[in-house]
Amino acid sequence: MAISFTLNEREVAAEFPPNRLLIDLLRDHFKLKGTKRSCDMEVCGACTVLLNGQPVSSCTTLAADADQGSIVTIEGLSPEAGLSRIQQAFVDHGAAQCGFCTPGFIVAVTDLLSRNPSPSDDEIRHHLRGNLCRCTGYVKILEAVKSLVPPGREGVKAQVKA
Ligand code: FES
Ligand code: FES
Numbered sequence: 001m002a003i004s005f006t007l008n009e010r011e012v013a014a015e016f017p018p019n020r021l022l023i024d025l026l027r028d029h030f031k032l033k034g035t036k037r038s039c040d041m042e043v044c045g046a047c048t049v050l051l052n053g054q055p056v057s058s059c060t061t062l063a064a065d066a067d068q069g070s071i072v073t074i075e076g077l078s079p080e081a082g083l084s085r086i087q088q089a090f091v092d093h094g095a096a097q098c099g100f101c102t103p104g105f106i107v108a109v110t111d112l113l114s115r116n117p118s119p120s121d122d123e124i125r126h127h128l129r130g131n132l133c134r135c136t137g138y139v140k141i142l143e144a145v146k147s148l149v150p151p152g153r154e155g156v157k158a159q160v161k162a
Contacts, residue, residue, distance in 0.1 A: 005066045007032075008076030016063050023047050023058035025066065026073060034074035034103045045131030048104040049073050055111045057130075074103035077110055086110055086148065093144035098135040105131050109145055118149055 004013040007030065014029050026032045026049065035058055036046035042057040049058045050072040051065065077084050083091065086109050096102045105128065112119060112127040119127065124145050133141060 001064060001067075003063060003067045005068060006070040008072055018062065018064040020063050021059060022049070022051075022056075022061040022063050022066055022071075025063040026058060026071070032073050032075050036100055036103055038100070039132075043132070044101070044134075045104040045108060045128075046101050048107045048131065050107060050111065055108055072107075074106055077106060084110075086113070086144075089144040089147050090141070093140050093147060095140040095144035097133065097140065100135075101131060101133045105133070105141060109148075112145075113148060119145075121146070 001016060001018040002013065003016050003025070004011070006012070012030070014025065016025050016029060023035060023037055026035050027037070035049055037059060038044045038046040040059045042060040045057070047058040048055050050056075050070075051061065052069045078087065082088075084106075086106055090096050090102060090106065095105075108128055108131050112124065116123060121142070124142060128138075128141070128145075
């Protein structure tokens with residue numbers, strides 16, 4: 001099947017079997033290896049990408065679902081030089097740890113902060129519940145995300161909603 005879509009702000013096209021998965025299209029066809037394959041069962045979040053602005057597990061999403069849409073991978077979140085502020089926060093707080101789950105976390109945190117720039121601790125934990133880190137734990141990851149919340153603004157949105 002012919003698939004065309006926007007990949008990290010670039011128009012792309014590919015011939016790809018409609019029953020193959022989005023993670024295969026990204027990793028095997030487009031050689032974007034930042035999206036990680038781990039559980040293959042929509043449990044760990046390592047393969048998270050943005051499809052039409054929504055986080056999805058690329059290991060359970062068909063490649064065909066990208067047709068005429070927009071995909072952003074971890075590669076699309078890095079500026080041409082250097083790191084994004086979220087990536088830098090992970091480095092500064094030692095949150096990359098072994099690093100395997102980090103791309104999925106960065107995509108999920110990008111999604112969270114784009115919707116809610118001032119999340120509370122609970123909102124951060126809730127939003128990242130679909131991303132598993134199996135090596136060291138979550139303390140550093142939470143510290144990195146919390147460092148991105150403007151001082152005094154933690155959970156402002158949640159309080160306004162309550
Ligand atoms: S590899 Fe897709 S959720 Fe784990
Ligand atoms: S940093 Fe190693 S699994 Fe998360």
